[in-house]
Amino acid sequence: MSTQRENDEAAIRDRIDRIVQGLRAKDLEGLGRLYAAEVVSFDVEPPLQHVGREAKLRNWANVFAAFQDVDYEVRDLRLAVDANVAFGHCFGRLGGTLRDGTATAGMWVRATFGFRKIDGDWSIVHDQVSVPFDIRSGKGVADLEP
Numbered sequence: 144m145s146t147q148r149e150n151d152e153a154a155i156r157d158r159i160d161r162i163v164q165g166l167r168a169k170d171l172e173g174l175g176r177l178y179a180a181e182v183v184s185f186d187v188e189p190p191l192q193h194v195g196r197e198a199k200l201r202n203w204a205n206v207f208a209a210f211q212d213v214d215y216e217v218r219d220l221r222l223a224v225d226a227n228v229a230f231g232h233c234f235g236r237l238g239g240t241l242r243d244g245t246a247t248a249g250m251w252v253r254a255t256f257g258f259r260k261i262d263g264d265w266s267i268v269h270d271q272v273s274v275p276f277d278i279r280s281g282k283g284v285a286d287l288e289p
Contacts, residue, residue, distance in 0.1 A: 152224045155231065155258055155265050159220060166215040166237070169207045171200050178267045179259065185271040187252065199270075212240040214249075218289050229258040229265065234289040235272070250274070250285040 145153075158177055165174040175196055184193040186202050193199055206213065220233040238249030257269035274283040 147226075148224055151226075151229065151260070151265070152222055155222055155224060155229055156220070158258070158265055158267070159217060159231070159233070159256070163215045163217060166203070166206070166213050169210075169213060171203060171207070174203055175200050179261060182267055183269050185269075185273075187272045187274060206237065209241060210239045211242050211244070213237070214239045217254075218251075227260045231256045231258070251288055 161177055162174065164170075165177070178196045178199050180196050181194070182196055182199050184199045184202065185191065186193055186199075188202060188205070193202060214237070216236045216238075218234045218236075220231060222229060222231040232253070232255045234251050235254045236249045236251050238247050240246050253273045253275070255269075255271045256267055258265045259268045260266075274285060275287060276283050
């Protein structure tokens, strides 16, 4: 018999899987259901923060505008789950075929998610995506792999 914590962790893993599925299907509506209305996102593109579900979905819409076909891969997902809040981190790689037909494997980024149980469902209330940088040059390092 599963414990509540195991059930909650499975539900959160399902949410991450639904992000991957939503990206591959270019499904903004489906992605929107995964984020809390007040989500705060520290994404890789400016500005420093994107506040609210609509702002987060504009980031994904920008991805869909650049890509003909989208692929997304998650590795090494780790979760810490409590009764009403949880966080997780993983490596993610966005790739696919650009609008001009160029195939790209993409680059690995670091992703962190904060979840809150709202009305019985787990929603993303915070996410952060980052790229390591070389401190001497101040430039991102995009060729690392997990």
